[in-house]
Amino acid sequence: CSGGGLLVYSDSSPSKRTLTADGQEIKKKKVVVLGSGWSGYSFLSHFNNPNYDVQVVSPRNFFLFTPLLPSVTNGTVEARSIVEPIRGLMRKKGFEYTEAECVKIDPSNKKIHCKSKDSTSLKGTTEFDMDYDILVVAVGAKPNTFNTPGVEEHAHFLKEADDALKIRRSVINCFERASLPDLTEEERKKILHFVVVGGGPTGVEFSAELHDFLVEDVAKIYPKVQEFTRITLLEAGDHILNMFDKRITAFAEEKVQRDGIDLKTKSMVVGVTADEISTKERGSGEVVSEPYGMVVWSTGIGSRPVIKDFMHQIGQGQRRVLATDEWLRVEGCDSVYALGDTATINQRRVMKGETGTLNKKEFKGVVKDICQRYPQVELYLKKKKLRNIANLLKSANGDNTELSIETFKQALSEVDTQMKNLPATAQVASQQGKYLAKCFNKMEKCEKKPEGPLRFRGEGRHRFQPFRYRHFGSFAPLGGEQTAAELPGDWVSIGHSSQWLWYSVYASKLVSWRTRSLVVSDWVRRFIFGRDSSS
Numbered sequence: 114c115s116g117g118g119l120l121v122y123s124d125s126s127p128s129k130r131t132l133t134a135d136g137q138e139i140k141k142k143k144v145v146v147l148g149s150g151w152s153g154y155s156f157l158s159h160f161n162n163p164n165y166d167v168q169v170v171s172p173r174n175f176f177l178f179t180p181l182l183p184s185v186t187n188g189t190v191e192a193r194s195i196v197e198p199i200r201g202l203m204r205k206k207g208f209e210y211t212e213a214e215c216v217k218i219d220p221s222n223k224k225i226h227c228k229s230k231d232s233t234s235l236k237g238t239t240e241f242d243m244d245y246d247i248l249v250v251a252v253g254a255k256p257n258t259f260n261t262p263g264v265e266e267h268a269h270f271l272k273e274a275d276d277a278l279k280i281r282r283s284v285i286n287c288f289e290r291a292s293l294p295d296l297t298e299e300e301r302k303k304i305l306h307f308v309v310v311g312g313g314p315t316g317v318e319f320s321a322e323l324h325d326f327l328v329e330d331v332a333k334i335y336p337k338v339q340e341f342t343r344i345t346l347l348e349a350g351d352h353i354l355n356m357f358d359k360r361i362t363a364f365a366e367e368k369v370q371r372d373g374i375d376l377k378t379k380s381m382v383v384g385v386t387a388d389e390i391s392t393k394e395r396g397s398g399e400v401v402s403e404p405y406g407m408v409v410w411s412t413g414i415g416s417r418p419v420i421k422d423f424m425h426q427i428g429q430g431q432r433r434v435l436a437t438d439e440w441l442r443v444e445g446c447d448s449v450y451a452l453g454d455t456a457t458i459n460q461r462r463v464m465k466g467e468t469g470t471l472n473k474k475e476f477k478g479v480v481k482d483i484c485q486r487y488p489q490v491e492l493y494l495k496k497k498k499l500r501n502i503a504n505l506l507k508s509a510n511g512d513n514t515e516l517s518i519e520t521f522k523q524a525l526s527e528v529d530t531q532m533k534n535l536p537a538t539a540q541v542a543s544q545q546g547k548y549l550a551k552c553f554n555k556m557e558k559c560e561k562k563p564e565g566p567l568r569f570r571g572e573g574r575h576r577f578q579p580f581r582y583r584h585f586g587s588f589a590p591l592g593g594e595q596t597a598a599e600l601p602g603d604w605v606s607i608g609h610s611s612q613w614l615w616y617s618v619y620a621s622k623l624v625s626w627r628t629r630s631l632v633v634s635d636w637v638r639r640f641i642f643g644r645d646s647s648s
């Protein structure tokens with residue numbers, strides 16, 4: 114036992130051993146995977162190499178299909194329908210799972226320190242160490258409060274299944290409280306004032322879902338108080354959904370206003386108390402406080418404490434987000450990989466150290482390479498935002514003139530400043546998980562035949578192609594059975610047809626037939642009977 118009276122044991126069992134056909138003992142390398150979210154689950158489901166011993170550590174024993182989480186808040190979809198227990202996958206693959214949270218990574222001793230909730234021990238927690246040969250960090254991120262006072266205590270987040278259920282109970286609870294007799298009109302208005310902070314996809318979708326719920330269901334269930342409800346959507350920037358195409362932003366802003374949602378842009382929240390939320394108007398600097406019944410905070414993500422501590426240990430303390438190279442290896446330490454929202458890829462400079470000129474073919478090759486790394490560049494090229502590159506491309510198309518690398522570098526610095534990181538999305542996380550699993554699956558082949566086709570041209574020391582992101586498009590559900598879709602090739606579609614596209618894309622992306630059928634039956638049930646409004 115260690116100080117503090119906590120039970121401490123150490124899982125320092127050596128890596129598992131198996132025998133080969135001729136009786137030789139081989140030591141299996143132990144891969145420890147932290148997290149069972151989009152990137153971790155994707156890694157585990159594609160991992161297929163019997164020469165590794167895989168151990169998963171995650172505080173939750175299920176995968177959560179986050180895109181449908183906002184639908185859980187109003188009962189369109191049941192929480193149970195969008196979680197997939199991971200035990201099934203563990204059994205099928207022969208992996209081991211421990212329900213615990215990693216609280217410290219010790220890269221110099223190749224150990225992690227974990228805590229698990231254990232109701233049988235006195236303190237309610239059990240602590241243990243675990244060795245690894247290879248560590249895959251896929252712990253995601255936590256909601257970012259920007260240290261705004263009162264947010265942690267009074268606001269709801271929308272990140273986990275429990276959050277969605279809490280929000281749902283809280284919404285219904287507000288209506289029940291507002292329906293009590295002997296309240297003044299002011300009091301009812303306060304209780305039924307719902308504030309959503311953050312005009313990103315999650316905040317916009319949540320406000321839209323809440324609006325649908327109020328209009329389609331609550332009006333029938335709580336007819337007396339319905340007139341007192343109000344939804345306010347606060348956004349610090351100039352526009353909501355600012356990462357989407359301008360057409361989508363404009364449509365969404367118009368729809369939000371048409372729905373009667375009170376949209377306030379350029380409003381930064383400076384504090385939340387038990388019954389008031391204070392915002393500062395950008396520009397005038399005026400601070401306004403308003404009473405509220407419920408606040409949902411959705412302003413982006415930040416690093417988890419365990420990752421911040423790890424970054425300090427490996428000399429990344431100055432960075433905001435953990436950095437990996439393009440092979441997803443954490444920079445500044447050995448045998449640790451990081452995927453998904455936890456990390457960003459530190460892109461190599463495309464033109465580093467090169468001088469001279471490029472001919473048409475080389476130029477096109479480089480542009481293609483950039484477009485693969487930064488899928489958004491293609492859109493920018495079309496929109497002529499990167500005018501220099503677009504012009505260079507045009508002149509290169511025309512004849513065989515050689516381009517000076519200096520001119521090109523200059524144009525590229527525009528790319529560097531405008532688009533550094535891949536977005537923190539499920540799409541990126543799951544592709545990274547799949548990519549890394551495939552690298553592990555081919556590891557022996559590559560070690561035996563380092564000159565094989567997998568060798569990356571021009572980078573002798575790497576055996577694998579670097580990670581390449583493929584962008585399949587983004588969806589922004591806007592409520593009222595409408596969804597905006599931005600698909601590759603500058604294709605924008607908004608309306609009811611994209612709602613069905615969205616349904617089918619997500620229904621087909623759900624991990625198992627079990628969850629798929631549960632979600633579809635939830636949708637059908639909702640269409641026929643309306644939403645369930647019990648809390």
Ligand code: FAD
Nearest residue numbers: 148149150151152179180215252253453454537538539540
């Ligand atoms: P996560 O999926 O968050 O997984 C992290 C895992 O690590 C979890 O299992 C967690 O329990 C575990 N963990 C946490 N701490 C520890 C620890 N200390 N030790 C061990 N394990 C730990 N993206 C899209 O592309 N499309 C969408 O429509 C979309 N909608 C979204 C809607 C909502 C409401 C939210 C919150 C997100 C949405 N996203 C969407 C974003 C997407 O969910 C994330 O980008 C994605 O989950 C990132 O995957 P991840 O594996 O990095 O992290």
Ligand code: MG
Nearest residue numbers: 148150153251
């Ligand atoms: Mg994960």
Ligand code: MG
Nearest residue numbers: 150151177179
């Ligand atoms: Mg997840």
Ligand code: MG
Nearest residue numbers: 150253272273
């Ligand atoms: Mg999560």
Ligand code: MG
Nearest residue numbers: 453454456457
């Ligand atoms: Mg990332």
